[in-house]
Amino acid sequence: xxxxxxxxxxxxxxxxxxxxxxxxxxxxxxxxxxxxxxxxxxxxxxxxxxxxxxxxxxxxxxxxxxxxxxxxxxxxxxxxxxxxxxxxxxxxxxxxxxxxxxxxxxxxxxxxxxxxxxxxxxxxxxxxxxxxxxxxxxxxxxxxxxxxxxxxxxxxxxxxxxxxxxxxxxxxxxxxxxxxxxxxxxxxxxxxxxxxxxxxxxxxxxxxxxxxxxxxxxxxxxxxxxxxxxxxxxxxxxxxxxxxxxxxxxxxxxxxxxxxxxxxxxxxxxxxxxxxxxxxxxxxxxxxxxxxxxxxxxxxxxxxxxxxxxxxxxxxxxxxxxxxxxxxxxxxxxxxxxxxxxxxxxxxxxxxxxxxxxxxxxxxxxxxxxxxxxxxxxxxxxxxxxxxxxxxxxxxxxxxxxxxxxxxxxxxxxxxxxxxxxxxxxxxxxxxxxxxxxxxxxxxxxxxxxxxxxxxxxxxxxxxxxxxxxxxxxxxxxxxxxxxxxxxxxxxxxxxxxxxxxxxxxxxxxxxxxxxxxxxxxxxxxxxxxxxxxxxxxxxxxxxxxxxxxxxxxxxxxxxxxxxxxxxxxxxxxxxxxxxxxxxxxxxxxxxxxxxxxxxxxxxxxxxxxxxxxxxxxxxxxxxxxxxxxxxxxxxxxxxxxxxxxxxxxxxxxxxxxxxxxxxxxxxxxxxxxxxxxxxxxxxxxxxxxxxxxxxxxxxxxxxxxxxxxxxxxxxxxxxxxxxxxxxxxxxxxxxxxxxxxxxx
Amino acid sequence: xxxxxxxxxxxxxxxxxxxxxxxxxxxxxxxxxxxxxxxxxxxxxxxxxxxxxxxxxxxxxxxxxxxxxxxxxxxxxxxxxxxxxxx
Numbered sequence: 001x002x003x004x005x006x007x008x009x010x011x012x013x014x015x016x017x018x019x020x021x022x023x024x025x026x027x028x029x030x031x032x033x034x035x036x037x038x039x040x041x042x043x044x045x046x047x048x049x050x051x052x053x054x055x056x057x058x059x060x061x062x063x064x065x066x067x068x069x070x071x072x073x074x075x076x077x078x079x080x081x082x083x084x085x086x087x088x089x090x091x092x093x094x095x096x097x098x099x100x101x102x103x104x105x106x107x108x109x110x111x112x113x114x115x116x117x118x119x120x121x122x123x124x125x126x127x128x129x130x131x132x133x134x135x136x137x138x139x140x141x142x143x144x145x146x147x148x149x150x151x152x153x154x155x156x157x158x159x160x161x162x163x164x165x166x167x168x169x170x171x172x173x174x175x176x177x178x179x180x181x182x183x184x185x186x187x188x189x190x191x192x193x194x195x196x197x198x199x200x201x202x203x204x205x206x207x208x209x210x211x212x213x214x215x216x217x218x219x220x221x222x223x224x225x226x227x228x229x230x231x232x233x234x235x236x237x238x239x240x241x242x243x244x245x246x247x248x249x250x251x252x253x254x255x256x257x258x259x260x261x262x263x264x265x266x267x268x269x270x271x272x273x274x275x276x277x278x279x280x281x282x283x284x285x286x287x288x289x290x291x292x293x294x295x296x297x298x299x300x301x302x303x304x305x306x307x308x309x310x311x312x313x314x315x316x317x318x319x320x321x322x323x324x325x326x327x328x329x330x331x332x333x334x335x336x337x338x339x340x341x342x343x344x345x346x347x348x349x350x351x352x353x354x355x356x357x358x359x360x361x362x363x364x365x366x367x368x369x370x371x372x373x374x375x376x377x378x379x380x381x382x383x384x385x386x387x388x389x390x391x392x393x394x395x396x397x398x399x400x401x402x403x404x405x406x407x408x409x410x411x412x413x414x415x416x417x418x419x420x421x422x423x424x425x426x427x428x429x430x431x432x433x434x435x436x437x438x439x440x441x442x443x444x445x446x447x448x449x450x451x452x453x454x455x456x457x458x459x460x461x462x463x464x465x466x467x468x469x470x471x472x473x474x475x476x477x478x479x480x481x482x483x484x485x486x487x488x489x490x491x492x493x494x495x496x497x498x499x500x501x502x503x504x505x506x507x508x509x510x511x512x513x514x515x516x517x518x519x520x521x522x523x524x525x526x527x528x529x530x531x532x533x534x535x536x537x538x539x540x541x542x543x544x545x546x547x548x549x550x551x552x553x554x555x556x557x558x559x560x561x562x563x564x565x566x567x568x569x570x571x572x573x574x575x576x577x578x579x580x581x582x583x584x585x586x587x588x589x590x591x592x593x594x595x596x597x598x599x600x601x602x603x604x605x606x607x608x609x610x611x612x613x614x615x616x617x618x619x620x621x622x623x624x625x626x627x628x629x630x631x632x633x634x635x636x637x638x639x640x641x642x643x644x645x646x647x648x649x650x651x652x653x654x655x656x657x658x659x660x661x662x663x664x665x666x667x668x669x670x671x672x673x674x675x676x677x678x679x680x681x682x683x684x685x686x687x688x689x690x691x692x693x694x695x696x697x698x699x700x701x702x703x704x705x706x707x708x709x710x711x712x713x714x715x716x717x718x719x720x721x722x723x724x725x726x727x728x729x730x731x732x733x734x735x736x737x738x739x740x741x742x743x744x745x
Numbered sequence: 746x747x748x749x750x751x752x753x754x755x756x757x758x759x760x761x762x763x764x765x766x767x768x769x770x771x772x773x774x775x776x777x778x779x780x781x782x783x784x785x786x787x788x789x790x791x792x793x794x795x796x797x798x799x800x801x802x803x804x805x806x807x808x809x810x811x812x813x814x815x816x817x818x819x820x821x822x823x824x825x826x827x828x829x830x831x832x
Contacts (some may be wrong), residue, residue, distance in 0.1 A: 075809075357770070404766075492770065495772075496769075499773035504772070504773075504774070505772050505773075511795055
């Protein structure tokens with residue numbers, strides 16, 4: 001017998017062996033174990049149809065058991081009789097289901113497309129990256145026992161002793177061919193010239209063998225590096241063992257463009273390995289927020305494999321958590337969901353089909369403004385008010401009525417969605433509390449906790465959307481409407497609490513309130529308000545901070561028209577918060593962003609922002625001089641805009657589209673959803689795509705255009721203090737004429 | 746005695762109640778202004794009843810405007826008076 005404590009690194013289905021598992025032993029060795037893993041799917045429908053299905057399945061060799069049983073159907077709100085069929089090898093399930101569905105299309109199928117990691121976690125409790133005690137047969141290497149030592153909800157999990165190999169090219173391969181490849185492991189780093197591929201391959205092969213990494217962390221590994229290495233390895237006949245599991249090909253997932261929430265999204269191609277994990281930092285969702293710790297956290301709580309968790313949107317994670325809970329509770333997971341909305345009068349849509357409360361802020365400068373927000377408001381509403389597809393009572397009788405909607409909630413038992421979310425929410429609140437307590441000192445693990453908290457945050461952010469999405473496994477539109485209705489009610493109660501205590505409500509935005517009280521300026525002053533709101537609403541609320549001052553900016557088109565989420569302000573501790581203006585926008589040029597943010601910093605240095613104005617104007621002058629004299633490095637002038645459609649579909653060409661056409665002419669056509677980086681240039685076509693092979697001529701850069709952008713961005717910040725875009729333009733021109741600085745070459 | 750139609754007072758109360766959600770979502774300071782408007786409309790209830798408009802709320806709105814305009818006239822007069830004294 002083999003016995004050890006360690007971490008589950010990876011698991012996948014195998015045609016012969018059922019499931020293959022890779023473990024990191026805490027004492028050092030890496031283990032490859034296997035286990036047979038039969039999986040069960042269910043069918044429900046008329047008895048004749050089920051009998052026909054039974055006759056058909058009985059004859060198939062891959063089916064090892066068929067029997068009748070009962071399972072919970074959340075949409076019918078009752079236990080239903082089902083036919084259960086067990087498939088010996090999980091690999092056989094997908095083809096079988098497709099076959100069965102086409103033969104017996106009238107039956108409803110469940111548990112037919114659940115990923116192997118979710119099934120394994122439901123059965124054993126072990127999610128990828130979890131720490132467990134393992135017993136296996138020494139001869140056959142078959143898994144005998146697995147017991148969780150640390151579940152996903154442990155607050156301080158032990159660090160995993162990964163062997164990590166970093167591979168990164170010297171530059172962005174989309175921009176130009178990188179010169180060398182950086183290979184680092186621990187503290188060692190080597191650089192290999194990419195012009196000598198044979199050498200790169202030989203050295204990399206040796207490194208892979210010596211290091212035997214658990215993780216290969218790359219830059220552009222999905223879209224460029226690994227495909228290149230694989231191709232060259234074939235060409236030079238130097239086999240590279242990127243996979244730890246021998247005899248398997250690397251899994252290549254194609255690139256994809258899709259439409260989601262009014263945006264075109266582009267996802268690059270992916271390279272997945274077996275027995276070790278490949279993470280591409282440039283192709284990972286939210287890597288900047290998550291890093292490795294956040295990715296591991298999301299992997300543990302969702303039971304998605306590491307390579308998948310790093311690349312999918314948090315929505316897939318939420319689905320996965322819900323399925324895991326369903327499997328544990330013997331709830332059917334619908335295969336292709338067929339469920340319609342309840343019938344309701346059109347007038348109901350007026351009250352039901354609303355989002356969160358969004359106020360029009362009071363435009364301009366406000367001092368001593370406290371910002372409070374409900375912690376993960378929508379998930380908290382779901383958990384505390386028990387909102388789940390099956391807890392919604394259609395006829396509006398019995399149960400707890402939802403404010404302003406004609407539906408009621410069955411509170412006799414906890415719903416599936418609240419059950420799935422509760423531990424997630426509790427862990428997030430606990431991590432947030434821990435971070436709040438650490439505000440004063442900065443322990444080394446603070447960043448790591450932040451990454452983990454942020455992984456949980458994103459999961460909770462999307463879980464609400466999944467409740468309302470008709471095609472989501474456990475979505476029901478009425479539950480979704482109930483969430484926003486409770487959310488609006490809570491905001492109203494919070495507003496009333498604040499006003500009862502003598503506050504002025506400056507702004508409300510979905511789950512947050514900005515309030516001003518003449519006598520409140522320190523965080524402690526708001527304590528009573530927080531308690532009062534918590535008391536009235538029953539939801540957790542926290543203080544985001546007290547702004548020394550905050551400015552709500554008007555709309556770009558009409559300055560006197562308020563916009564909900566465009567503001568900047570300075571907290572009591574001097575930190576700055578910015579929303580909706582250039583400094584936060586991903587398409588703004590770094591130079592403009594940097595200038596705008598620094599202007600804010602200059603104002604923030606003074607108790608009264610007006611005192612910072614002279615310095616701000618002086619700084620803006622130096623920045624403009626820097627721009628005009630050509631001293632701003634070109635990468636700082638790059639604009640990065642997202643392509644909204646296919647190139648053929650453009651009628652009037654936006655600058656981004658013109659840049660994309662330039663790229664197309666050299667054979668690099670960007671896909672919709674990708675960002676295109678370019679410079680504004682003088683004359684036609686007015687842009688120069690950054691990823692073109694020829695370097696842009698620094699003299700052709702349209703400096704006047706950048707100047708306009710810069711002054712506009714400065715105007716947004718300084719306008720409230722009496723200097724708008726027009727004033728600034730006048731000020732800067734006269735100034736520069738007096739200084740006799742030559743205008744453009 | 747029973748009524749076939751609700752009285753103007755009742756209608757005003759109903760309308761005020763129907764605006765409850767609107768009122769609730771206003772900032773407290775604006776709520777007080779809204780209440781003021783209804784108080785102004787109250788002054789002309791009998792006229793609204795006499796008009797017997799199918800949409801009584803129109804009469805209420807006019808009543809509010811009426812009071813507002815009276816206030817404008819009054820303020821204009823006092824501003825002009827102040828200006829004269831200043832000159």
